[in-house]
Each structure stands twice: as C-alpha cells, then as structure tokens.
Amino acid sequence: MTKIDVAMIKKLRDESGAPVIRVKKVLEEFGGDKSLTSDEVEKKALELLKKEGFEKAAKREGRATAQGKIFSYVHHSGKIGVLVEILCETDFVAKNELFEQLGKDFCLQITSVDPKNEKELLEGEFIKDPSKKMSDLVKEVIAKTGENVVLGKFARLQIGK
Numbered sequence: 001m002t003k004i005d006v007a008m009i010k011k012l013r014d015e016s017g018a019p020v021i022r023v024k025k026v027l028e029e030f031g032g033d034k035s036l037t038s039d040e041v042e043k044k045a046l047e048l049l050k051k052e053g054f055e056k057a058a059k060r061e062g063r064a065t066a067q068g069k070i071f072s073y074v075h076h077s078g079k080i081g082v083l084v085e086i087l088c089e090t091d092f093v094a095k096n097e098l099f100e101q102l103g104k105d106f107c108l109q110i111t112s113v114d115p116k117n118e119k120e121l122l123e124g125e126f127i128k129d130p131s132k133k134m135s136d137l138v139k140e141v142i143a144k145t146g147e148n149v150v151l152g153k154f155a156r157l158q159i160g161k
Contacts, residue, residue: 004031008042016049017144023049053143063148069094071103075111079159082110085152093147102141102149109134110156118151 004027012023026048030041068087075081084106088094108127115121122135141149 003038004028008038012042012046012049015046016053017140018049018053022052050140050143054139056143056146063089065089065148065150067091067094068152069099069103071107073104073107073111080111081157082107082154084110084154086149087152088145088149089147093145093149096145098141098144099149102137105137106134106151106154110154114156114158118154121154122151 009023013020026045030044065087067090071084073082086103093099112127126132138149
C-alpha cells in the first residue's frame with residue numbers, strides 16, 4: 001500500500017481541481033495496488049481526476065456565459081497587438097487567477113500562431129506545452145472553477161502585413 005500524505009493530496013487537488021475528498025479516495029484506490037510505485041499511483045490518480053474533470057466540463061457546455069473579460073497584449077516590438085474575449089458564467093470567475101492566466105495564454109498563442117478562426121485556435125497545439133491543445137486549457141479551467149468558460153471574439157493586428 002502506497003503511503004498517501006497531505007502533500008500528495010494537495011498537489012493533485014491543485015493540478016486537477018477535484019475536491020479533496022475525491023482526490024483522497026482515488027489515491028486510496030490506486031494506492032492499494034502493491035504493484036504500483038508511489039509515482040505511478042500519483043500519475044494514475046491524476047489521469048483519472050483530469051478525465052473526470054473533462055467529463056464535468058462537457059456537461060457545462062450549454063450553460064450561459066454572460067460575464068467575462070477582454071484581454072490585450074502588445075508585442076515588445078510594438079508591431080503586433082491582440083485583443084481576446086473570454087467568457088464565463090460569473091464575474092467571480094472572471095477575476096480568478098486561473099481565468100487571468102487563460103486570457104494571457106490565449107493572447108500569446110494568437111500573437112505567435114496567427115490563427116484564422118476560433119476552430120483553428122482551439123485545436124492548435126499550445127505554444128508553451130505542445131502536448132496540450134488550447135481547448136484543453138479551457139477544459140482545465142472549467143474543471144477547476146466549475147463554470148462554463150468559452151472563447152469569445154479575438155482580433156490580431158500586425159504592422160506590415
């Protein structure tokens with residue numbers, strides 16, 4: 001049986017957004033498998049918790065998103081600028097650190113990739129972590145905040161293009 005400590009529970013809670021009780025239960029389930037190392041238990045538990053979070057995110061898709069925030073970025077050269085609208089259900093989430101980071105990540109992604117439309121942007125590989133798509137970042141925020149989050153409009157301006 002793998003030893004489950006508070007640090008492991010906190011780490012998985014932070015990474016998955018799942019409730020502490022659920023994290024502990026999943027760790028206990030995988031921890032009972034004597035063939036798994038502590039790292040393997042942690043990895044399998046995180047995979048399951050993220051999968052559950054993405055399933056919950058899918059259920060929130062139809063909910064209204066009347067709040068949100070507009071993010072902006074101007075490249076250090078001053079030749080590229082981006083505006084992006086990210087929408088959510090409540091003003092509370094729009095002020096959340098996770099939501100803020102999502103807005104910044106979208107701005108940098110649009111600056112770097114110059115997507116032609118929303119679909120191309122959401123299906124594109126995240127420039128900071130190519131193992132993820134931009135849509136995965138949105139799903140992670142949905143799973144962690146418990147609210148529907150969607151990409152609204154975006155615009156990219158570039159001098160000399």
